[in-house]
Amino acid sequence: MSTLDNIEGIIEAVLFASGDPVPLDKLSEIIGHDRKTTRGLLTGLIQKYEHSPRGIMLRELDGSYQLCTKPEMDEFIARLGTIRKKQGLSPAAYETLSIIAYNQPATKAYIEQIRGVSSDGVISTLMERNLIREAGRDDAPGKPKLYETTEEFLRVFGFSSLRDLPVLEMNEVKEVMENIPLD
């Protein structure tokens, strides 16, 4: 049994030992509290880590939780001499990723329509980097493949879930679109 006193310690220990993100359900099972209470505890813990001068923080990742180091500790960790930076993405890749993130699942045709250029190469790069994945096929002529973002996408760009994506001011565009008679 766990009391509220040591519960944060339990979560901390479990997350440390796991290394991988641990789903909310699993955590609530371990500490013996319902999902809502557990989520509250975790949110509190995220705050605590953030405001304490420790090198570790807690992050949510698509309904799971994971411990990681704080970004500002990077320069010190780098002194261990073990960090290799990944090669950055091309502007085209960021563009394509933005379109998929806000319109998933999206077809290649849709992406190309917005970008105005062919996007085969970019899509395969993003697939290789595991930032997007195939998400079935659209029920349209030719059954085109659909693409969506992955958990890796959330991790790399520091989103806790897709709901965490900032709201793009697309409404004005939609309104204008609706007012135009189709020809």
Add this chain to the structure above:
Amino acid sequence: MKSALTEACTIRLQNFEGPFDLLFFLIEKNQIDIYDIPILEITEQYLDYLSAMQEMDLEIASEFLVMAATLLHIKSRMLLPSKEVAPDEEEDPREALILKLVEYKKYKEFSSVLKDREQKWERVHYKLPEVLPVLPCEDELEVSPIILHQCMRDLLQRYKQKMNDVSKKMQRILNHEKVSLKAKIHELLGFLTKGVKVCFSKLFKRRSRLEVATGFLAALEIAKIGRATLEQPTDFGEIYIIPKTKDEVALAEEEGELF
């Protein structure tokens, strides 16, 4: 406004992702309101840019040309007075283009947000999972020793039978059959030197499937190089390989040289 041509030569020639990217660059450079694009100037600059790219021997993707055509089309529509429609009801020919540009702009802006976030979050490090000697928990079973004993005997018996079974099967190891197309072609050519028509099925009677298949490929190959003709009078019927005479072969070779 300076001509885009001179500008293109002075500034580092940017690599544009596509026509929207270039248009966008021009709009930002001239500090134009995206909702009120001076189409004449923009078209001019856009075309200047394309010719600058051409002069520098850069390949211009077809998408850029499509956009140039679209711009010119809009320009011409704006120049021509439209009939019968009252000026205030008239639809702005730029509308579709503007909508696309606005949409593109949102994603382009979000691209830089993504880039910034990536830079922050790549400085975060994770730990590999601990290798824990944990066994999956199982419910305890209550079984009498007699049943357990019986089970073990059954199991040993079955194991013994199975082993015997397999060892019988494992008397010899089959060699991987090696049939090369080259060897088959030579074999067939050997038959053909006799100058008589050969039945494919008779040639490959009692041969393995792999040999028949390779033989068939060899026959096709021989027909291709013009050493024989293939005939099959009926569907799924017998295939005859008819060798060509020496004169015919020489002729075929001459023709072959032409290709």
